[in-house]
Amino acid sequence: EVQLVESGGGLVQPGRSLRLSCAASGFTFDDYAMHWVRQAPGKGLEWVSGISWNSGSIGYVDSVKGRFTISRDNAKNSLYLQMNSLRAEDTALYYCAKEKYYHDGSAYSYYFDYWGQGTLVTVSS
Amino acid sequence: DIQMTQSPSSVSASVGDRVTITCRASQGISSWLAWYQQKPGKAPKLLIYAASILQSGVPSRFSGSGSGTDFTLTISSLQPEDFATYYCQQANSFPYAFGQGTKLEIK
Numbered sequence: 001e002v003q004l005v006e007s008g009g010g011l012v013q014p015g016r017s018l019r020l021s022c023a024a025s026g027f028t029f030d031d032y033a034m035h036w037v038r039q040a041p042g043k044g045l046e047w048v049s050g051i052s053w054n055s056g057s058i059g060y061v062d063s064v065k066g067r068f069t070i071s072r073d074n075a076k077n078s079l080y081l082q083m084n085s086l087r088a089e090d091t092a093l094y095y096c097a098k099e100k101y102y103h104d105g106s107a108y109s110y111y112f113d114y115w116g117q118g119t120l121v122t123v124s125s
Numbered sequence: 126d127i128q129m130t131q132s133p134s135s136v137s138a139s140v141g142d143r144v145t146i147t148c149r150a151s152q153g154i155s156s157w158l159a160w161y162q163q164k165p166g167k168a169p170k171l172l173i174y175a176a177s178i179l180q181s182g183v184p185s186r187f188s189g190s191g192s193g194t195d196f197t198l199t200i201s202s203l204q205p206e207d208f209a210t211y212y213c214q215q216a217n218s219f220p221y222a223f224g225q226g227t228k229l230e231i232k
Contacts (some may be wrong), residue, residue: 035221037169045161045169045212047221059219062126095168102175109157109175109216115168 002026002114004096009119012086020119022079022096027114030074033057033099035112036081038092038121046092049081050099050110063089086123093118127151127215131224137232142203146227148196148213157216160189160198163226164209173198174216203229 008020022034035050049060049070058070069082079096100113128151138144148158156176161169171180173189176196186201200207208231213224 044226045163045214045223047214047223050219050221061220100171100174102178104156104175107155107157109155110221111159111171111174111214111216112161112169113171113180115170117168 002098004098004114004116006094006096006116006119009094009121011122011124013125014087014123016086017082017084018086018121020081020083020094020096020121022116024077024079024096024098027098029077030054033101033110034072034079035097035099036070036079037095037097037112037115038090039095039118040089040092043092048094051079083121086121088123091121091123093120126220127154127217127222129213129215129222129224131211131213131227133227134225135228135230137230138203139232140203140205142232144200144203144229146198146211146229148191148198148224150194150196150215153193154215154217156192158189158191158196159214159216160187161212161214161223162207162209163212169212172211200229205231 003025005023033052036048051070067085071080095118096116097112098114100111130149158176160173163169177189
């Protein structure tokens with residue numbers, strides 16, 4: 001059974017840092033890209049960052065570029081998100097998600113087939 | 126970056142009704158689109174990928190269609206457990222944008 005368990009959230013002051021972790025089990029972790037998706041209270045889903053199986057391809061949403069860093073440790077089956085210079089607008093439930101890829105004969109496309117339960121980050125003074 | 130726009134933002138329907146939700150991409154994304162269902166306090170669940178392929182375990186009353194810029198999610202006969210919020214997601218390239226969500230409520 002695939003399990004994704006996030007940790008590291010909490011209350012932090014604006015401008016400070018936090019590191020989120022996601023422990024994965026039930027699948028071959030280093031075969032898949034992984035992602036962070038967040039959801040502000042009462043709002044919709046926002047993709048934050050993704051990392052390929054070998055860390056060779058990394059992407060971020062514009063609003064976190066230069067502040068957040070995604071990484072992974074395949075030996076530990078773990079995904080991380082280092083969040084620096086936190087802002088009030090970063091307040092959200094942060095989900096870790098496993099990527100599902102699909103090839104339609106011409107190109108690959110990428111989806112999120114397993115999600116953790118999320119870890120809450122609150123940025124407030 | 127590709128923007129995703131869903132309509133309507135909310136819809137009221139009754140058990141047994143047929144419901145359609147629309148998602149529009151700001152540029153063509155072929156069939157690279159997913160639909161997710163989210164219930165309160167729960168993580169999202171993948172329903173459909175590649176615009177029309179049902180994820181394993183998802184009931185056949187859910188279906189998806191479309192390509193290019195216009196996509197639809199249809200629930201053929203609403204069940205009580207289907208009342209939730211639905212999101213589309215473009216699956217072409219970073220950043221993987223979601224639509225703003227459609228809340229399906231009981232009439």
